[in-house]
Structures are given as C-alpha cells and as structure tokens.
Amino acid sequence: MHVMVLSCCVLVLLLPGLCLSAPTFTPEVTSSPPAEPQGDLKLAIEYLQQFYNLQKEPLGRMKRSGASFISKVKEMQIFFGLNTSGALDFDTLELMRSPRCGVPDVEEYSQIQGTRWDKNVITYSIGTYTRDMPRNTVDSLVDSAFSVWARASSLTFVRSYTRNADIMVHFVTYEHGDLFPFDGPRGTLAHAFGPGLGVGGDTHFDDSEHWTAGDTGFNLFVVAAHEFGHALGLKHSRNPESLMYPSYKSSHPANILSDEDVANIHALYGPVRSRANHVLRHGLSSQHGPWISGSLFPRLMQNKCDPDLTFDAVSTLGDATCFFRGRYLWIKHNEQYDIKEGPITNFMPKIETSIDAAFWVPRRSTAYLIHESTFWTVRGSLVKGKPRALSHFGFPAWVQDVDAAVHIVKTGRTLFFMHDIYWSYNENRRVMDFGYPKYISDDFPGVNTTINAAVHKEGYLYFFIGPEVYKYDYTQKRVVAVEKANSWLGC
Ligand SMILES: [Ca+2]
Ligand SMILES: [Ca+2]
Ligand SMILES: [Ca+2]
Ligand SMILES: [Zn+2]
Ligand SMILES: [Zn+2]
Known part of the structure; x- marks a missing residue:
C-alpha cells in the first residue's frame, strides 16, 4: 500500500507582487519579462524534476527534444488541461512560472487519495512561530484552517503544547532538518507530510515568505488550510475550484472547500454526524473500533534510545x-x-x-x-x-x-x-x-x-x-x- 508522501507547495512567481493581488495564475502575457530560450529550458527542467519526477541529468545533456523530457511536458499539460503538444509553448511556460503548489507527479494523483490517520481526534502543536504577525494571530489562523476540515468531516483537532503532537507546525527557513530545504523568498511556500508516525502530518511553512492574515503577503489561513489537507492525506486536485488545486490563490470564496475537496475528505474520514451510517456502510467490525480501523500505515514506531538498538x-x-x-x-x-x-x-x-x-x-x-x-x-x-x-x-x-x-x-x-x-x-x-x-x-x-x-x-x-x-x-x-x-x- 502506498504509504506517506511529502507534498510540497511551490510558488513560482512571475513578478514580485503578482500573487498579492491576482486571485489565481491567469497568464499575464504583458507582464512577463522576455526570457532566454536557455532560461526557459532550465526552468522547465527544474519544474518537471520537482513536480513530475523527471530524472536528473546534467543540464548539457538534457534536450528539449528528448523523449523523456517531451513525455513529462505532456504529462504536465494533461494535468493542467493544456494543449498536449509536448512543446514548451507559451501557455506551458506561463504555467510553469505561475504560482502553484508542487504536485510531486501525476502518477500520484491518479491513485486514490492517500493514507489516513487511524483516529479521528488529531492533535496539533505550533512548535515555532513566524515574526510576521503576533502569536495569537498565528494561533487563530491555524485554528481556523483546521476548522475548515473539522466542519467538513468527522475529524476533531485538539491543540497540544507538546513537541510530539500528531501535526507539528513549524515556521522554518532553508535547510531545516528534513530532506526538503526551503528556497528563500518565493518559490516554495510550505510543505506537509502525509499522515503517519514521526514527521508524518508535520507542516512546515517557509518563513522567508511574508505571512499575513490579509492579502498583503501570503495568506497564512489559505496556505495552512491547503497544507493541512495534505497532512490529513489529501493529494492535489486538477480542479481549479478546489482548495487542493496545486496553486496559491489569495482570494477564495466564503466556502473554501469545493465539492471535490469535501468528497475526498469524506472518503478518508467520513462526513460529519453520520459516523454510525458510515461504519455500517463500510461494514467495519466494531472490534476494531469504528474509527480506529483502517490504518494504512504500518505501526513501526521505534524507540531510538532502546539500549539494544541496532541499525541496518x-x-x-x-x-x-x-x-x-x-x-x-x-x-x-x-x-x-x-x-x-x-x-x-x-x-x-x-x-x-x-x-x-x-x-x-x-x-x-x-x-x-x-x-x-x-x-x-x-x-x-x-x-x-x-x-x-x-x-x-x-x-x-x-x-x-x-x-x-x-x-x-x-x-x-x-x-x-x-x-x-x-x-x-x-x-x-x-x-x-x-x-x-x-x-x-x-x-x-x-x-x-x-x-x-x-x-x-x-x-x-x-x-x-x-x-x-x-x-x-x-x-x-x-x-x-x-x-x-x-x-x-x-x-
Ligand atoms: Ca507528526
Ligand atoms: Ca520560499
Ligand atoms: Ca546492514
Ligand atoms: Zn499542496
Ligand atoms: Zn520541511
């Protein structure tokens, strides 16, 4: 079974400030600086490596006419509903430069949604804060972001003040101890690990960004709600109306979740107030406890301080x-x-x-x-x-x-x-x-x-x-x- 996957939200910005006011990433033809052809290729290679699992090769050897490169361009074009030309045409490059959150690859999307927590009361803790706003503002935005999912599902989120809550929230910069360093201002905004032990569920925000409660920087509520979707096991959506669409959007409708987001969270955790029905429908036996069963990740937490611990x-x-x-x-x-x-x-x-x-x-x-x-x-x-x-x-x-x-x-x-x-x-x-x-x-x-x-x-x-x-x-x-x-x- 497919276990935990890290999802990264990445924002590739065309121009400083574009993201602040533009609700999405509608290609802005006139605002695009003229790019060198070589720069386009480099951008495309890095983009496809990061999001579409294009294999790494020395830049000199990577050709835009290469079969693997073209097929990855097509994969990306299919994902975004572009003309599937396999060429770095204008729309494709615009999209690669546009604000978006990282889909590791398309294969992942085609799978059913990810793993789920094996319980429906989930703890979270804010380990480090950004200085961009007062702590109580961060607390309240994070709380609101969890509420988005709590209102739509059987899940309950409980704030903890320990360092071992299920979902640890951190504001960090650059290298921060996992294998996914942040990149300074812009670029990657945040990432979250799927449900699981240890780092599972943990959500990291790039503190090189300017975080805000409004729309003068990156809106913490919006990004957090998206990231917490990953922390609960959701993948990216191809539907631009969905919160789980892989792009930063500074404005959202009052109802931030699309029908698809709601259906996906229901598929993992069941809807609000109909737990009994859900259990019956799925025939879960009560001996497992209705909301304890269904764990898809192995129980293999290890005690690192066991005196007999050996390493492979x-x-x-x-x-x-x-x-x-x-x-x-x-x-x-x-x-x-x-x-x-x-x-x-x-x-x-x-x-x-x-x-x-x-x-x-x-x-x-x-x-x-x-x-x-x-x-x-x-x-x-x-x-x-x-x-x-x-x-x-x-x-x-x-x-x-x-x-x-x-x-x-x-x-x-x-x-x-x-x-x-x-x-x-x-x-x-x-x-x-x-x-x-x-x-x-x-x-x-x-x-x-x-x-x-x-x-x-x-x-x-x-x-x-x-x-x-x-x-x-x-x-x-x-x-x-x-x-x-x-x-x-x-x-
Ligand atoms: Ca965790
Ligand atoms: Ca960044
Ligand atoms: Ca060995
Ligand atoms: Zn994402
Ligand atoms: Zn991280």
Whole structure:
C-alpha cells in the first residue's frame, strides 16, 4: 500500500507582487519579462524534476527534444488541461512560472487519495512561530484552517503544547532538518507530510515568505488550510475550484472547500454526524473500533534510545546522517535541528523496503541504498528511477546481499562488507579492485564480527556492530573508541 508522501507547495512567481493581488495564475502575457530560450529550458527542467519526477541529468545533456523530457511536458499539460503538444509553448511556460503548489507527479494523483490517520481526534502543536504577525494571530489562523476540515468531516483537532503532537507546525527557513530545504523568498511556500508516525502530518511553512492574515503577503489561513489537507492525506486536485488545486490563490470564496475537496475528505474520514451510517456502510467490525480501523500505515514506531538498538545501515546524505532500521529512518542533520524520524517512505516515497547497506559519494552528491541484490540511487530526497542490480558493481553472481558499505573520499574506494569478507570498489574507474574479497579481520584488526553498518566521518571509519559503534582509525589500523550506537541519536 502506498504509504506517506511529502507534498510540497511551490510558488513560482512571475513578478514580485503578482500573487498579492491576482486571485489565481491567469497568464499575464504583458507582464512577463522576455526570457532566454536557455532560461526557459532550465526552468522547465527544474519544474518537471520537482513536480513530475523527471530524472536528473546534467543540464548539457538534457534536450528539449528528448523523449523523456517531451513525455513529462505532456504529462504536465494533461494535468493542467493544456494543449498536449509536448512543446514548451507559451501557455506551458506561463504555467510553469505561475504560482502553484508542487504536485510531486501525476502518477500520484491518479491513485486514490492517500493514507489516513487511524483516529479521528488529531492533535496539533505550533512548535515555532513566524515574526510576521503576533502569536495569537498565528494561533487563530491555524485554528481556523483546521476548522475548515473539522466542519467538513468527522475529524476533531485538539491543540497540544507538546513537541510530539500528531501535526507539528513549524515556521522554518532553508535547510531545516528534513530532506526538503526551503528556497528563500518565493518559490516554495510550505510543505506537509502525509499522515503517519514521526514527521508524518508535520507542516512546515517557509518563513522567508511574508505571512499575513490579509492579502498583503501570503495568506497564512489559505496556505495552512491547503497544507493541512495534505497532512490529513489529501493529494492535489486538477480542479481549479478546489482548495487542493496545486496553486496559491489569495482570494477564495466564503466556502473554501469545493465539492471535490469535501468528497475526498469524506472518503478518508467520513462526513460529519453520520459516523454510525458510515461504519455500517463500510461494514467495519466494531472490534476494531469504528474509527480506529483502517490504518494504512504500518505501526513501526521505534524507540531510538532502546539500549539494544541496532541499525541496518547508516549513511551520510548531504549535510545529514541517515540511520536505517527496518522500514524506519532517523535523520540527524549536522546543524542543530531536531532529529527527524518516520517510515522511510515518508522521506523517500519509492522505498518501501528495509535497507541493508548504504553509502554516500560526495562528489556525485549521491547516496546508494542497497536492499538485498538491488540498489537505489538518491540525491536529496529524489530516488532515481528503478532499483538496479547489485551486480552492477562487479560482484560475483553468488553475492546476493551485503551487510554494510562505506565510501572513503580520500581513496576513492567504496568498501562492501559481507560476513567476514569485504570488497573494494574503485569509484573513479568504476571497477572492483583486484584481489578481493579479503578477510575483514586481516585488514581491520579488532573487527571480528559481522558489521551491521558503516559510515565514514571526519577521517574515521565507524563500524556499527550490534548496539555499539567502533571508531576505527584506518591509517593506524586500530579501533580507537567504542560507544553506544544510539549515542549518535543523542541517547
Ligand atoms: Ca507528526
Ligand atoms: Ca520560499
Ligand atoms: Ca546492514
Ligand atoms: Zn499542496
Ligand atoms: Zn520541511
């Protein structure tokens, strides 16, 4: 089952101020600055990568005549009801420049609505505020935005003052500890994670924007109501009348929800005041509790401070370190952000398995996540294409999984560990080094058991073995320290 997905609302503005008064994104021909053709292509590529899952390739190699590029342009044109030419015509470019909220891709839209909370009383908490308006104004706008959904469904929202409410609301800027950094003024406005554990439901507003209660900046009520739709499991709508249409609109009718928005929230949580009927209609057995059943996300919350906690894989990913266990992931950013956690699918929607081993190659800004005999490549939060075969690295056929992997920048080598042996892969030449596999204990004295996970940091190798982590100096070839593995998560 499709689990949690992050949705981003992005605003690409044509001109400063356009969004402030224009109710929608009607193409404004005359106000558009003349754009360089190359600039158009760059805009289109970035747009399609962000919203339509266009695969990343070096800009030089990306051609507007390429088949994958054209098909993504068409997908976008179909979504917005444009002429499906596959070309970057005027209307298409206008739309790409126009205020809109990010649809990760069209496939997602075609699925039924997303996951739902497994309860109908949902807590929220405002963790950080914007300075753009008084706190009590923020409180009241957020409350109103939740009320939009409460009035239309069986849901009740309860404000909490803790840090572990279901929906944590934050105003943040740029990098903020998840894998989806904001972009400064304009561009991305906000994003929200779908229902789920940890970061699930959490809603982040880009505090580089000017937030307002009126229409002199971005209207917090409108954006919050849209984002909370995502936090409840709703996807984007193609209907321009819907709140869940992927675009910022500064003016809305008194009734902010379209019939479609209402139908979609009913489909997930049932309508107001007809709970009993809904339960009967859906034949839910009372033993589950009528509003407890129907959870579509796995119960796999993990206690990071369990003294016996082990990790399946640990890897750098950009400025963060990822810790994988089962289908769960903790992300610790190098800066002092809260540790973000949740099912892997929350951060990387395509990855619905556990991860055996992972490594990071900085000069490609790419992480490699290995599951059994396949691996994914990941840049930022973008999982590239389909998983590829582990044999790609040149393993013999009998190698069907590995325990751990780590890339060492200084040597340009990636080491793959499996039981008591390891391989060395030359990332520059993209071949296995000659003479491998070798015994781990021969080359890494002091490391005598299966390695669960490995990572390279600040000149040291770290081997995660059971609930401990061995700090290894590979020039001196010795273990220099042993500590609790989860001390890395602040335990
Ligand atoms: Ca949450
Ligand atoms: Ca922004
Ligand atoms: Ca492992
Ligand atoms: Zn959205
Ligand atoms: Zn975020």
